[in-house]
Amino acid sequence: xxxxxxxxxxxxxxxxxxxxxxxxxxxxxxxxxxxxxxxxxxxxxxxxxxxxxxxxxxxxxxxxxxxxxxxxxxxxxxxxxxxxxxxxxxxxxxxxxxxxxxxxxxxxxxxxxxxxxxxxxxxxxxxxxxxxxxxxxxxxxxxxxxxxxxxxxxxxxxxxxxxxxxxxxxxxxxxxxxxxxxxxxxxxxxxxxxxxxxxxxxxxxxxxxxxxxxxxxxxxxxxxxxxxxxxxxxxxxxxxxxxxxxxxxxxxxxxxxxxxxxxxxxxxxxxxxxxxxxxxxxxxxxxxxxxxxxxxxxxxxxxxxxxxxxxxxxxxxx
Amino acid sequence: xxxxxxxxxxxxxxxxxxxxxxxxxxxxxxxxxxxxxxxxxxxxxxxxxxxxxxxxxxxxxxxxxxxxxxxxxxxxxxxxxxxxxxxxxxxxxxxxxxxxxxxxxxxxxxxxxxxxxxxxxxxxxxxxxxxxxxxxxxxxxxxxxxxxxxxxxxxxxxxxxxxxxxxxxxxxxxxxxxxxxxxxxxxx
Numbered sequence: 001x002x003x004x005x006x007x008x009x010x011x012x013x014x015x016x017x018x019x020x021x022x023x024x025x026x027x028x029x030x031x032x033x034x035x036x037x038x039x040x041x042x043x044x045x046x047x048x049x050x051x052x053x054x055x056x057x058x059x060x061x062x063x064x065x066x067x068x069x070x071x072x073x074x075x076x077x078x079x080x081x082x083x084x085x086x087x088x089x090x091x092x093x094x095x096x097x098x099x100x101x102x103x104x105x106x107x108x109x110x111x112x113x114x115x116x117x118x119x120x121x122x123x124x125x126x127x128x129x130x131x132x133x134x135x136x137x138x139x140x141x142x143x144x145x146x147x148x149x150x151x152x153x154x155x156x157x158x159x160x161x162x163x164x165x166x167x168x169x170x171x172x173x174x175x176x177x178x179x180x181x182x183x184x185x186x187x188x189x190x191x192x193x194x195x196x197x198x199x200x201x202x203x204x205x206x207x208x209x210x211x212x213x214x215x216x217x218x219x220x221x222x223x224x225x226x227x228x229x230x231x232x233x234x235x236x237x238x239x240x241x242x243x244x245x246x247x248x249x250x251x252x253x254x255x256x257x258x259x260x261x262x263x264x265x266x267x268x269x270x271x272x273x274x275x276x277x278x279x280x281x282x283x284x285x286x287x288x289x290x291x292x293x294x295x296x297x298x299x300x301x302x303x304x305x306x307x308x309x310x311x312x313x314x315x316x317x318x
Numbered sequence: 319x320x321x322x323x324x325x326x327x328x329x330x331x332x333x334x335x336x337x338x339x340x341x342x343x344x345x346x347x348x349x350x351x352x353x354x355x356x357x358x359x360x361x362x363x364x365x366x367x368x369x370x371x372x373x374x375x376x377x378x379x380x381x382x383x384x385x386x387x388x389x390x391x392x393x394x395x396x397x398x399x400x401x402x403x404x405x406x407x408x409x410x411x412x413x414x415x416x417x418x419x420x421x422x423x424x425x426x427x428x429x430x431x432x433x434x435x436x437x438x439x440x441x442x443x444x445x446x447x448x449x450x451x452x453x454x455x456x457x458x459x460x461x462x463x464x465x466x467x468x469x470x471x472x473x474x475x476x477x478x479x480x481x482x483x484x485x486x487x488x489x490x491x492x493x494x495x496x497x498x499x500x501x502x503x504x505x506x
Contacts, residue, residue, distance in 0.1 A: 131450075147410070150395055150410055150446075150451075157398050184409075188506065191357040191359050
């Protein structure tokens with residue numbers, strides 16, 4: 001057999017293997033459309049945020065919140081600063097493109113006490129972003145997160161199983177169960193024997209915040225959280241929505257997000273996990289937000305559901 | 319002929335050894351705690367071969383390659399993650415900074431000498447370059463390959479990308495001036 005024939009046989013075998021893996025049921029249309037959509041946006045620069053808060057950390061404040069974008073929220077209760085799922089990079093996992101700049105510069109966070117990581121997906125445990133943050137923080141991870149977390153130089157790291165509580169200096173942070181999916185790279189979910197995703201409830205100085213991270217709707221879990229805590233503010237994801245049958249198990253849509261808000265019995269809801277990255281097959285960046293706005297007006301929840309702009313900071317308790 | 323039979327015997331022993339060790343690891347992990355580790359899904363992913371081509375003085379041979387990591391020492395993770403790993407290694411444990419001992423077997427699509435099989439042992443260090451190595455890392459090490467009954471030492475250099483799944487390594491043996499290129503797919 002000639003050298004050319006060997007090469008052809010080799011190439012043919014490789015192409016058949018590649019084609020076979022791409023044709024796995026469930027993988028084809030969604031991933032093809034998602035990847036096409038993502039690649040289409042890769043060369044585009046993210047839209048700018050007109051006014052970025054230069055000094056988001058106060059000397060002292062009752063309760064302030066700032067939506068940086070996606071699931072990244074900067075919260076301050078009194079003298080403690082919390083940052084959730086920090087992502088400041090232009091892509092999540094090389095492919096998913098940021099469409100709007102982060103609401104603040106990471107360098108403007110000059111003090112940070114806790115970083116909360118809800119799960120290990122690229123858009124929530126983002127290595128590039130974590131490298132930009134002050135090293136004084138304690139990083140809290142979901143169970144199993146340590147196997148996916150390189151050393152960033154933070155002051156401490158903790159893995160938290162559901163319903164366990166971390167306590168320090170008057171701060172209580174409890175990991176609470178939510179509904180999402182495992183792994184970081186897709187197929188690694190096949191050998192993870194536990195849930196690498198969580199929500200968090202932060203309690204400090206009489207204020208209670210629920211951060212749902214990224215979740216689908218599970219009434220049992222959220223009602224239990226609502227019974228255990230008197231929540232002041234709930235950060236709840238509302239996107240991606242489409243394809244709905246595919247997404248609904250792991251991503252709450254605006255209707256379900258409002259149901260979570262109801263179940264956890266929070267006073268105020270702030271929607272997150274929308275508008276920021278190319279996600280799923282939602283027809284526009286504001287697809288989920290527009291749906292939520294309609295529902296909020298229908299149900300007269302304007303005073304309780306705060307739809308923040310990216311970079312917008314609110315002082316909820318002076 | 320004897321040489322061919324010997325190589326088949328070695329490959330059989332090697333494969334059985336890998337399966338037994340992996341099975342032992344899986345059982346040990348199950349006894350300790352139900353965390354991540356060797357599972358049927360993991361074993362299935364290990365069956366996906368890497369590809370390599372070796373340029374000898376007269377011609378180029380293509381091969382499929384299967385690799386296993388009996389031991390890896392990781393220095394790039396937090397204190398929560400133990401540094402020593404055997405067979406089951408998550409991608410960050412490798413690309414965030416590690417050195418590993420790799421055993422592998424190659425199946426050549428054309429006959430090399432009297433055989434289609436090759437075997438190797440490698441010591442390879444992974445050094446992170448971009449995003450703690452998840453986007454880009456540098457590989458450096460040494461390897462010993464036995465192909466068609468002839469053993470040679472190689473210097474290894476290359477890079478890894480795409481979350482540590484894709485490695486491109488170039489191996490060079492000064493003794494017999496042989497170049498080897500490999501595109502390695504590492505699924506944990």
